[in-house]
Amino acid sequence: MATVPLPTRPHPATAEAAPPPSNAKDKARRAHRRPGFRREQFSGWGMMAPAALLLLAFIFIPAILGFGLAFTNARLISPRPVEFVGVENFARLFSDPTFYRALLNVAYFTVVIVPVQSGLALVMALLINKKFRGVNFFRTVYFLPVVTSMVVVSLLWLFMYRKDGLINEILSAVSFGLIDGPDWLGDPNTAMPAIIILSIWQAAGFHMIIWLAGLQGISGELYEASQLDGTSRWQQFRYVTWPGLFHARSLVLVTITIQALGLFDQISVMTQGGPMDSTTTIIYEAVQSGYRQQETSYASAISLVFFVLVLIVSAVQRYLTREKD
Amino acid sequence: MNTKLTKVLATSIAAVALTATLAGCGKGSASSSTEGSGEIALWTHNAGNPEELGAVQKIVDSYNGSQDKVKVKVQAFPQDSYNDSVVSAAAAGNLPCIVDIDGPNVPNWAWAGYLKPLEVGTDLSKHLPSTVAQWDGKPYAVGYYDVALAMMARASDLKAAGVRVATIEQPWTKEEFQDALAKLKALGKWEHPLDLGTAGTGEWLPYAYSPFLQSFGGDLVNREGFQSADGELNGDKAVQWANWFRGLADQGFMAKKSGKDSTQDFLNNKSAIVYTGSWAGDKAKAALGDDLVVMPPVDLGEGPKIGGASWQWGVTSGCGDSEAAMDYLSYSLKPENIAAVAKVTGAIPASEEAAAQIPAFAEGGANRIFMDFSRKYAVMRPETPAYPFIATEYGKAVQDILNGADAKSTLDNAVKAIDANIKSNGGYKN
Numbered sequence: 186m187a188t189v190p191l192p193t194r195p196h197p198a199t200a201e202a203a204p205p206p207s208n209a210k211d212k213a214r215r216a217h218r219r220p221g222f223r224r225e226q227f228s229g230w231g232m233m234a235p236a237a238l239l240l241l242a243f244i245f246i247p248a249i250l251g252f253g254l255a256f257t258n259a260r261l262i263s264p265r266p267v268e269f270v271g272v273e274n275f276a277r278l279f280s281d282p283t284f285y286r287a288l289l290n291v292a293y294f295t296v297v298i299v300p301v302q303s304g305l306a307l308v309m310a311l312l313i314n315k316k317f318r319g320v321n322f323f324r325t326v327y328f329l330p331v332v333t334s335m336v337v338v339s340l341l342w343l344f345m346y347r348k349d350g351l352i353n354e355i356l357s358a359v360s361f362g363l364i365d366g367p368d369w370l371g372d373p374n375t376a377m378p379a380i381i382i383l384s385i386w387q388a389a390g391f392h393m394i395i396w397l398a399g400l401q402g403i404s405g406e407l408y409e410a411s412q413l414d415g416t417s418r419w420q421q422f423r424y425v426t427w428p429g430l431f432h433a434r435s436l437v438l439v440t441i442t443i444q445a446l447g448l449f450d451q452i453s454v455m456t457q458g459g460p461m462d463s464t465t466t467i468i469y470e471a472v473q474s475g476y477r478q479q480e481t482s483y484a485s486a487i488s489l490v491f492f493v494l495v496l497i498v499s500a501v502q503r504y505l506t507r508e509k510d
Numbered sequence: 511m512n513t514k515l516t517k518v519l520a521t522s523i524a525a526v527a528l529t530a531t532l533a534g535c536g537k538g539s540a541s542s543s544t545e546g547s548g549e550i551a552l553w554t555h556n557a558g559n560p561e562e563l564g565a566v567q568k569i570v571d572s573y574n575g576s577q578d579k580v581k582v583k584v585q586a587f588p589q590d591s592y593n594d595s596v597v598s599a600a601a602a603g604n605l606p607c608i609v610d611i612d613g614p615n616v617p618n619w620a621w622a623g624y625l626k627p628l629e630v631g632t633d634l635s636k637h638l639p640s641t642v643a644q645w646d647g648k649p650y651a652v653g654y655y656d657v658a659l660a661m662m663a664r665a666s667d668l669k670a671a672g673v674r675v676a677t678i679e680q681p682w683t684k685e686e687f688q689d690a691l692a693k694l695k696a697l698g699k700w701e702h703p704l705d706l707g708t709a710g711t712g713e714w715l716p717y718a719y720s721p722f723l724q725s726f727g728g729d730l731v732n733r734e735g736f737q738s739a740d741g742e743l744n745g746d747k748a749v750q751w752a753n754w755f756r757g758l759a760d761q762g763f764m765a766k767k768s769g770k771d772s773t774q775d776f777l778n779n780k781s782a783i784v785y786t787g788s789w790a791g792d793k794a795k796a797a798l799g800d801d802l803v804v805m806p807p808v809d810l811g812e813g814p815k816i817g818g819a820s821w822q823w824g825v826t827s828g829c830g831d832s833e834a835a836m837d838y839l840s841y842s843l844k845p846e847n848i849a850a851v852a853k854v855t856g857a858i859p860a861s862e863e864a865a866a867q868i869p870a871f872a873e874g875g876a877n878r879i880f881m882d883f884s885r886k887y888a889v890m891r892p893e894t895p896a897y898p899f900i901a902t903e904y905g906k907a908v909q910d911i912l913n914g915a916d917a918k919s920t921l922d923n924a925v926k927a928i929d930a931n932i933k934s935n936g937g938y939k940n
Contacts, residue, residue: 258934260935261597261601262597262600262618262619262622262624263622263935264621264622264623265935265936277930282923348765348767368766368767371766371767371913373913457711457909458906459906459909459910459913460909460910460913461909461910461913461914461915462910473902476594477898477902478898478899478902478903478931479597479898479899480899480931
């Protein structure tokens with residue numbers, strides 16, 4: 186009796202990587218023969234067209250126009266012809282203390298929110314990744330803030346953060362009147378932390394869902410195997426769950442970072458960048474200049490700089506979280 | 511195969527139709543409403559304000575009934591998005607014939623070429639000066655009403671504190687005001703005796719607080735040619751104003767950030783003196799009756815000042831039938847029409863004739879005092895296309911100063927930004 190090797194699970198990387206080349210070659214070879222291919226390709230383009238057109242009209246063309254406008258003196262309202270002014274807008278931008286303050290604020294926001302929000306979301310996902318009665322109830326509760334518009338959330342929290350608002354009332358009640366809470370959004374020291382807490386609360390549910398999807402993608406056999414090996418819960422998390430979340434992790438990191446860099450809604454509704462620029466952000470400055478101050482070209486310059494920054498940050502992040510083989 | 515092809519065709523047609531609609535948005539609607547068919551469009555910011563919208567609609571209906579050449583059609587927008595709507599419509603070459611405009615924005619829109627100088631049959635010199643917006647020597651917009659800022663208090667509170675009621679003949683001076691606030695605070699009835707509406711944002715900031723600056727002797731911009739704010743917005747007088755203003759908060763007389771609705775807080779006895787507009791007059795009168803006193807703002811050196819100009823009407827330069835639009839405007843300026851709008855809004859009617867038709871604003875009426883404030887104290891916000899920019903810079907400076915930023919350097923920064931903006935626009939000359 187010959188020994189048959191035990192069936193092992195194929196290594197995921199080789200399993201996925203192997204078939205495509207042959208498949209593609211096959212297709213290419215068959216393309217010459219199949220009369221339906223051209224039509225299929227045609228319908229493919231046809232189906233892509235609506236989305237592509239919308240993307241073109243509302244994303245790409247405005248973006249390209251924006252890049253161009255950044256080097257002119259265009260205004261929202263003006264009878265004067267648009268002139269090319271070179272890097273004047275950028276020179277003005279880089280000598281503006283508010284811009285540096287905005288950069289600093291966004292960096293502060295991002296550095297705090299990326300680990301805290303993704304960590305919290307992971308904990309939430311681990312908690313509800315169990316089979317017990319009412320798990321759907323908790324999933325809904327955690328996800329609820331996400332479906333509520335940020336503007337509505339901001340308006341509600343605006344009341345809670347007031348000097349005589351809910352939060353200070355609670356602080357005062359639990360401390361028997363010892364703590365007299367600050368005017369959270371009116372104090373330069375507490376305004377940004379207040380915005381951060383609200384933002385984490387609102388968006389953590391969304392990233393919880395991504396983590397959850399990642400968790401459920403990890404094969405149960407791995408847990409069984411690790412249990413047989415007698416691992417502790419921590420070891421199980423460290424050597425099974427964490428590596429299994431690789432893709433979810435990259436996705437969560439990149440989306441949180443990009444969302445954090447684009448901080449705007451909360452600021453516009455709650456603090457308008459104040460007090461004393463302590464919560465102003467790059468996007469808020471761009472909207473403020475472009476609309477309220479009508480300086481389209483300056484706003485474009487801000488947006489262009491912002492675009493480059495996001496590009497650099499996410500490129501670095503992609504590089505750091507790449508699959509190291 | 512056939513169904514597939516049909517699907518592809520359908521998708522492509524849908525896509526083409528979609529692009530065509532997108533491209534069409536830019537042109538279609540305006541030309542259809544401004545040319546031919548005898549219909550002209552009128553845009554207003556009153557969507558969230560049913561009383562005023564109703565009054566405007568009534569004027570339009572009666573005009574439409576009075577002749578059969580043109581029909582005016584009203585389209586109302588919420589106030590928050592109104593300016594953006596007009597500016598986008600203008601950028602797309604898509605303006606309606608008649609628009610309403612917040613007074614201080616008129617020079618900006620006139621400079622941009624949105625508006626046509628008015629040619630109305632009415633004698634505008636009889637109107638309250640702040641209701642006619644001029645730029646470059648020509649009238650570009652006219653309003654049915656104006657509003658006035660005032661200080662309101664309870665006579666009983668002032669008496670209890672031993673504070674004199676300020677009058678037009680004898681407004682409070684800076685020292686008297688300081689003394690009054692100290693005495694009111696000493697009563698211990700309120701956390702902050704004064705409410706200047708510091709929670710306000712946007713246009714409220716320059717509207718409410720630049721009159722204090724002007725009363726000190728400063729201004730938003732040098733009105734000789736409107737080329738620079740240097741020396742006006744950051745001069746000694748302006749710094750004095752800034753320190754006085756923040757001092758009110760530092761001494762605990764007012765909150766750095768008041769409640770959302772100052773009038774309501776005042777009526778709920780959360781403050782002794784509220785600084786608000788004539789629009790709150792009727793409500794306060796109804797709640798407090800004879801105990802309510804309406805006082806002029808404080809004389810900080812150069813006499814009391816209040817902001818002038820409210821919402822006004824203009825005709826756009828792209829209007830296909832501007833004669834009809836002007837005709838409608840002339841019709842709408844009849845005293846009974848002005849009176850009707852002023853009545854429902856509680857605002858100051860633009861002309862004496864209209865005021866005579868409203869008991870509250872006629873000689874001896876309860877609200878007459880607001881009209882007197884307007885005539886006596888109104889200072890127009892600088893009539894320059896740079897105003898929207900100046901307004902945002904000033905608003906930010908006010909908030910920063912209130913929150914403790916250094917007055918001189920904050921104002922210097924605002925001046926720097928304003929001067930750079932004026933320069934980069936070629937001085938906003940034609």
